Amino acid sequence: MNENPALAGAASGRLSVPKIAVIVAVFLALLVLYWGTAASMVAVWNSSETFAHGYAIVPISLWLIWRRREVFSRIPAAPYWPALPVLALCGGAWLLARAGEVQVVMQYAFVFMVPVAAAAVLGRRLAGALAFPLLFLLFAVPFGEVFVQPLINFTADFTVAAVRATGIPVLRNGTLFELPTGNWSVVEACSGVRYLISSITLGSLYAYLSYRSTTRRVLFIGLSIVVPIIANGLRAYMIVMIGHMSGMELATGVDHLIYGWLFFGLVMFIMFWIGSYWRQEEAVPANAGAAQAAVALPAKSIIGVAIATVLVGALWPALGALSDKAAYNPARVQLDGARLASSPAGLPAWSPEFQTPDATLKGLYTAAGAPVHLNLLYYRNQGPNKRLITSVNRVDNRKEAFLQIGSNGRLEEIRGQKLALRETRVKGPDGNYLVWHWTWVDGQFVANDYLGKLRQAKAKLMLHGDDGAALMVATPVGEQADTARATLRAFLDANLAPLQATLEAAREH
Known part of the structure; x- marks a missing residue:
């Protein structure tokens, strides 16, 4: 046979x-x-x-x-x-x-x-x-935290525009806005990142199970990205309107989270229901015997x-x-604050929320007749619970009622040296602060977290160690941000070089 x-x-x-x-x-x-x-x-x-x-x-x-x-x-x-x-x-x-x-x-x-x-x-x-x-x-x-801030900004923009289109006056300050009936803020829980991640996951699974055409699958997955973003803006708008119309008695506590998930569930149901009209039957596999000519x-x-x-x-x-x-450094970190040109006048009222560093240098100083808060956090032998650059490190400190209301990049010239940094506005219990912050990695100042991570990886793989530091200076800010910027610039003119020398000395030790 x-x-x-x-x-x-x-x-x-x-x-x-x-x-x-x-x-x-x-x-x-x-x-x-x-x-x-x-x-x-x-x-x-x-x-x-x-x-x-x-x-x-x-x-x-x-x-x-x-x-x-x-x-x-x-x-x-x-x-x-x-x-x-x-x-x-x-x-x-x-x-x-x-x-x-x-x-x-x-x-x-x-x-x-x-x-x-x-x-x-x-x-x-x-x-x-x-x-x-x-x-x-x-x-x-677990990926998606990088989208939190852009989603917060979009939700705030969408909500304020929708409320104004309704005819209600709105006074906005970053992600905070005020209606005649009360104050609102768009925070992480309102960003819609949970809805977005859930929608993409479910949408991808639904597209795979329901369609055979690649075009239909891609279109439905794209829809599962766009719909939750728009839906979250509508959710935020409806919650604000419910609170406004009820005199801030409804949708102001945990209620608005419950309303949000109910609304999201309804939106997902409608999206899948509409998508079912283009459902395709599963393809029948080809004849097994005829399909295999190759020998395993x-x-x-x-x-x-x-x-x-x-x-x-x-x-x-x-x-x-x-x-x-090979890169482990057992030496204890020491930061010499005596190198600074200015003398501290006390401890800063504002402080960031960072993972615990190996050493800190902080103080309240004076520059151009205004107070300047300095926070320098030094890290060595970094690990999962002690990292210089991570999404859990925040310039604002919500535990102490400090809330970020806006952030952007800047390029400053300090004594002829170009310094790239981030400028963030922080609302505190005693007023607003303008914060300039950047990092020091492998002997260089860096403002971009991705570039900082690359420099850290390079230094560690080349056995230089992973020493790094976060530098933050802040001063009270009013309507004239340029005045606050001049104060911070004056402080750094006098102290940037001593700060750099302090960091280099700590690393060499």
Whole structure:
């Protein structure tokens, strides 16, 4: 009896129990090697309701793979060695992000290793047939905080414009605005980032399950991005109007969050309901026997590529451990405030909200006849709970009733030296402050956080250490911001060089 070679090839490539065990072992090995990164994701899921959906991503991905289990009998497993250089790139990105303490990049690099490892062990065709279930794991990464401030600004702009269009006078100050009946502010909880992340995740899943056309999928995912942003603006407007019409008795406490989720749920329901009219039936898979003409590689090839995958994955944590050991600086940080040209007149009333540094230098000074608040925070041997540049570090301090109402970049000239910095307005319990802030990384002043992270990663990988500092000067500001800027400029004219010398001395020590 003659055997069909195509069927024989397909049969040899089917996943037997030993092959499944090898594949599972590869994924478990990656999880163990990058356990700290995986644990950091879970920690964010636990601490933030915005990313609590992360717990559901892995079960959904496994369910999506189970729905497509027939592909394992149609497409033979054929190890794909060219995936290993891509895996190495993921590991290199993870190592670079680790040196710069950029958790979100570490997490994305780790999660992306899963589909790449699947391509290496299962083969390009089989992993390609499971591309969406594997890539869906990327939604487990807690990412989106970078959009909070732009969303806050958009929501404030939308709400104020809508209220004014209604005929109600509004007095605005950054993200704070005042109506005749009361005061409102757009804060993180009002930014709509939770709605946006939930909508994109659900929209992507719905598009994959409901449509076969790439165009329809892309259009629906685009809709799931635009709709929640507009809907959040409408939500904020309705809440303000409910509060205004009720004399600030309704929608002013926890109520407005409840109203927001009910409104968001209604918007999502309408969006999915409309999208269902363009639903496409699932395509029927092609005949299994006719589809497979390629002969799969033997089981020993899968074992070989599996071992190579684990070795490539293990290289980067090993290099990271060596870098940590070589760059670690056990010396205690000392900041000499006596180098400053000005003498402190007390402690500053304003202070930022940062992770605890290794050393601080703060004081209340006088420049151009006005008070100047100085806060210098120095970091060494940085880790997850002690980082110079992170989204949890804030110039405003809400625990002490300081609230940011606006921020932008500036380029100042201090004694012939160009200094890039951020200018932020902060509203405090005793008035408004104008804050100039920037960082010092690897001996250079930096205003851009991304550039700062790159410099930190470079310094650590070159075994220079990861020393860095946050510098902030603030002064009270009224309607004339230029007066406050002149005060800060006068202070830095006298003290920028001594501050830089103080930082260099601390690093050399």
